[in-house]
Amino acid sequence: MNDLLRAWVEFGPDLWKATSDTFLMVGVTLISAVLVGTPLGVLLFVTSAQGLYPRPVLNRVAAYLVNVLRSFPFIILLVLLIPFSRVVVGTSIGPKAAAVALSFAVIPYFARLVEQNLRDVPRGMIEMARACGATPLQTIVKVLIPEALPALVGSLTVTATGFIAYSAVAGAVGAGGLGDLAIRYGYYRFETSVMIWCVIIMFVLVQCTQWLGDWLARCVDRR
């Protein structure tokens, strides 16, 4: 107990910095998921053979791209993207560089979740929209996405909690963040108390994210 208090005092600034780095990485990751992963998921769903706007070639290309990205072990992706990160964020190390790699990992992952959520919207809804004379775009914006919204919020919550833990791997490129701190101080330097603090903070983050996600999903769910 004394040890934990001592670690809190001694490593407080490091813990604070690590927490804000984790926030930065996970925040950028989630923004990428929503801004790029969602349209990609919609594309996968809409262009499929039974979709609103069947485009077999485009669908296959998108599906391959997603599958290729999904097959990379994250650590390899991290290393491969070093040159790219240098161009985009001006550095190949640190939380910003890690955020680039995390975004590459999250986009295809979230796109698949979105695709599945859209598939779960009853087909009758799409038929109704067509019968009303809706365009494919109107159907996506007014029917599919709003009807799938509770499920989409759930998917984003799962993604957020998963990637809080995932961001720890990014410590390999000196990304910072709580996972990195836990490994460097807690594991390599035998500061068990620092490791315990890191895990506690991550637990609180995951828990709060889950609560927030569940609450949001309830707010948008009218079923």
Added chain:
Amino acid sequence: MIELQAVAKVYGPPQAPVHALRPTDLSIAGGQVLGLLGFSGAGKSTLLRLVNLLEKPSAGRVILDGQDLTALSAADLRQARQQVGMIFQQFNLLSHRNALDNVAFALEVAGLSASVRRERSREALAAVGLSDKESAFPAQLSGGQKQRVAIARALAMRPKILLSDEATSALDPHTALSILRLLKQLNRERGMTMVVVTHDIKVASYLCGQSVVLEKGQVVDRIDMQAPQPVSRLGKFFFETAKGWTDETLLPQEDA
């Protein structure tokens, strides 16, 4: 009003075609209510969906009010569909919208202004007797009320044609009859032409002037519901079931 000329629907590869609907001619005069009777998979839903081209016919022409739908561009077809109301067995109401906004959906798609949408949606809800449920979400409505909202949505665009796909099959008999009565009233008062898919002869008898019986993608009977004289085996079977069920009512196994 509705003119189907040699329409057919074939699915699957040319080597192993599935004939959902054999070439069929059908003409429905304005103000008529036509029933499409048949078992599951007989092709009645396919035939219904050919009327507003939700299904593209493999052959033949669909002419509504003098306009050949099969010749239209995608955009013109969407416009034409706005003039044909449709209701479904599962109601297909948007769960995230209240009753008024569900009714307004079709108007929104058509690009009408917010004030026109509000006025017409209120009017349509009043026509189905649900003025007091404007702000209720589908989850808060009973099955009958949901179908009324769906009917209001179909009415909002003031269509001349209404297509009904087993609209009362998910409802208890009393609620079903109240919906059928509403449809009958709409036919009488507004002269709406209707095509009604059902597997229930009671629905056809109550609502339809004429019915066609479909079997394995083919029209096998055309019956005047006021003085029914079915000639096909299946047509006769449907009228048998109306008298109540016995073991003898059942068709031989391979037919059912």
